[in-house]
Amino acid sequence: MLSILDIFRIGIGPSSSHTVGPMRISQRFWRRLGQKKLLTKTDRIRMIFRGSLAFTGLGHGTLRAGQLGLLGFKPETINLNMAEAALSALSENLEFTRDGRTVQFDPKRDIILDFDQAAKLHPNEMELQAFDSKGALIYKRIYYSTGGGFTASHAQLSKPAKNDKVAVGGGAVPYVFGSAKDLLSVCTQQKISIADLIMKNEDARRPRAQTEVRLDRIMAVMLQGIERGLNTRGELPGGLHVRRRAPDIWAKLCGAPGANERETLFDWLNVYAMAVNEENAAGGQVVTAPTNGAAGIIPAIIRHYCCDETAKPDKKKTRIFLATAGGIGLLYKQRASISGAEMGCQGEVGVACSMAAGGLAAVWGASPEQVASAAEIGMEHNLGLTCDPVGGLVQIPCIERNAIGAVKAANAARLALHGSGAGKVSLDQVIETMRQTGLDMSSKYKETSQGGLAVNVIEC
């Protein structure tokens, strides 16, 4: 059952599929051991990463995230200082105590990057194993991090989907839709906007006030990420020696408040998006939108178009924006994928651009058809975008790519507003094209750092 609150998850950088997902998977495994009444017998745990998690796990912080989940940290509530202290204690003591149970875990011995076995059902595979005090394997389970912080067990991914409808909750939601075409037809029948439709579906899950509080919190975390990024200087971690650029661009913009070059719009969108993605690259708190790698595009649009000059958000606008963008994100999640390891960067930055374009068009008063058209244009010009992060870090090309994505999203929304929404290419067609392109794309370009910029840019 999908909710827009599953698309926008608060977590830590640098990657939703490689950081947030593995942390949640370790948590799931620990819970599972408890449910199976195996915790009292568990003496040692081992974690094995395969596929993209093995290839880019070091640069994406996957190994740390897996351990933090085991230690009981959650992406939504993590305190980064406490997390650092817990990781240091683990590497020193080679054991941890949780729920009254002391378990051995030597990161050097018990974390395995398995390059020999291919990942099976999804490129981001993680296996966890529990051993008793005699060293016998007592339980193991394979999970997948399917993008945007979503996780699935091997058993869950093996089951064919019952249907392709979005937001099916035992018939609990009022408006079931499986495509953009369905979505637009419900909007026409009910004479409501996409944002209204999505919020009415969310009402079936929790009171409206609770949804609004959570959307406002998501928006606040996005804006806080921008502020931290604008005000933090220095080099990003990971050894690439990438310098944070947002504070200097911000200082220049603030130093020339009356600047009216035609290109200034680009500067503002660039600086907000880069601020978020520099924070993400530094392991700071961000919101999946729909992933961490693409976390800067939606906040940049919100900050520029839904806030006043003091950065105070207009809650009405941001809720319309997030509900609309979230609804578009649900379509991509359900009908294709939002995982860079499956789709390349078109599934991350492309989807974020599409969501942001649709959300912005809605804020500007577009009809549902124009919103869908904006989302379509936002994706159409990201089709084929590869994922080839240099050094396996979420820095080059990711940070600038978010800046370009934010500008493209605003442009897509403008183009859509000049039309009636009846374009030659539909949102459903572009989503399906992205899916097919992702399937055809060589794995070299799907978050493995084995092709593209990752092999042509020398790390130094």
Ligand code: SF4
């Ligand atoms: S290139 Fe795109 S998909 Fe790949 S890590 Fe960077 S932002 Fe994510």
